[in-house]
Amino acid sequence: MNTSSSPPVVIARELTRTFGPFVAVDRVSFEVRPGEIFGFLGSNGAGKTTTIRMLCGLLAPSSGAASVLGFDVATQAIKIKRRIGYMSQRFSLYNDLTVEENLRFWGGAYGLVGAEMAERSRWAIATAGLEERRHTLVRSLPGGFRQRLALVAALLHEPPIVFLDEPTGGVDPEARRRFWDLIDELVSGGKTVFVTTHYMDEAERCHRVALMHAGRLLALDSVPDLKRVFPKGTIVEVSCSHPAQAMASLEKMPGVVDVALFGERLHVVLSDPAGGAALAHGLDAVGCENATVREISPSLEDVFIRVIATAEGKAA
């Protein structure tokens, strides 16, 4: 992260992609610095995959421009393809080939042969922790191993930047944690990682996060800075006996900006940091007993909900 003085690896300027009348990505601008984990956070259909595909030279932008490692995505796609790693949302390995055969193929697709190929294959197997399973068909690998194999397969040709499109879909939490440990390892080795996700906990592990919603980039900052949209003390957690009922009451109370349900608990956004104490009394009055109000630091999800609400409020 101390390399921020060097030029950005990815630059997007007013990047736009339309499909007929549908605007999938709407004038998105950002820069990715070398050596960072850059997260693209958004729900399905927010335009994350379309953006990543444009950056990897798989889809031409409708307007605007972007460059990756100094090459223009619209005109120098093949140069970009040679220098980047890409792990698509859909599973990118051949189920009917073994671990080693898959690595040899994907290495070969980037022109690796002989000693170099063997050396990179060894590195990949060791990094993904697949020494025992090098001759196993990918079909019979557990999900977590497949995901790590797909990642190292995208890194065989030693690209300085790797694009991961929702890499941990359908994988259990433990495997996801191991996958992210691997990402941390790569970044400490000097690689840049561009990752899309709709998991908040994954976004928390990114150095900087871009919030995408309906094709627009709504916010872009480090996680702590994103959380500063809430002044200290303006977000509290409320737990009480009838959360759904409480939610309706809270929304009508003075000083309450927003209420969101998180499981059994409610996150309440206040306009004034001192307004928390009044909530418990108010809830008691409407029959929600034993309400406790606790000041919390906002989660990324709080931020996400707030940012979207603000953006849509402006649009309305």
Place this chain on the structure above:
Amino acid sequence: MVRRTLAIAIKELLQLRRDPRTTLALFGMPIVMLLLYGYALSFDVQHIRFAVVDHDGTRAGREVADSFVRSGYFDLVFHGNDVRVLDPLFDAGRIQAALVIPATYGADLAARRATTLQFVLDGSDSQTATTILGYARQVVASVSPKVRTGTRDAAVAPVPLVWYNPDLSSARFLVPGLLAFILMVTSVIATALAVVREKERGTMESLRATPLVAFELLIGKTLPYLLLASGAAAGALVIARLLFDVHVRGSLFWLAAVTLLFLAVSLGWGILVSTVAETQQVAFQLGLLSSMLPTFILSGFIFPISSMPPALQVITHVVPARYFLVALREIILKGAGPEVWWNQAVGLLIYGVAVLGLATIRTVRSL
């Protein structure tokens, strides 16, 4: 470039090895088809069920009837002297042909007058009827010079001499067509499936993100199938020789050259199908329909092009097997060199360039 192409080809071979059922279905099918068609699709007509109605009753009449039976093609099922029995016999399908000897036959011959024999045929299957008529003419021709011996206008007996396929065996005629048919169907389907499979499984997206260009991808994908299809073709030829006694008279080199040219066209066709189809099922059906039917009906494999309506004859020009088939029959049956069939090779070449070009353009666009 060679490395990347090779990587694809090796991967494809590994996948083929992992899936012996598909491989066997694709390349064992040719052998089964050769056996099936080779034995079942025979145009040779034998054991023709045959009746004789003899109004004459002389020795001359009996001799004619005998020579039909002795020819080996006709089996006598009825012998009588009343024409009215023929109708029910034909209706019941008990006979396919009948010889009616007129009452004056023996007397006419004795008086050295011109005479006639009536030959009645079931024409509902015209192909078989034509063949039977041919046999009947041969039999009568073999009889008439004998009975005419001594007459003034002693006829010169016509002796048919059939070249290239002396015993007019169907197998010999069919094997080249089968070869074309088999190669076309299997290579079109194999390639179409191989490409569409990547789309269906989602690996195409990852392939597209690599520096692989369309050209490398297509060559790498088709190379293994080219190899296997060539193997299947060689196997089919060996079987044709062992079981149907079909020998290649011409040069094996030219045979291989023309076959490769035809395979290039078929594989290109397969890729073209793959650019249209999104699922393996659609690819299979489209591949089958677009390769099997035209090759079967419009290539001259079974139905001679020269006897098709003019409009249909024009359409046959877009069936690649048509060109291959002519060259193949020239090489296998006649042993002819390129000076005879070069125009067919040129036809294939033009076709190949067009199909592969179009396939590449479409793949580049979809990549």
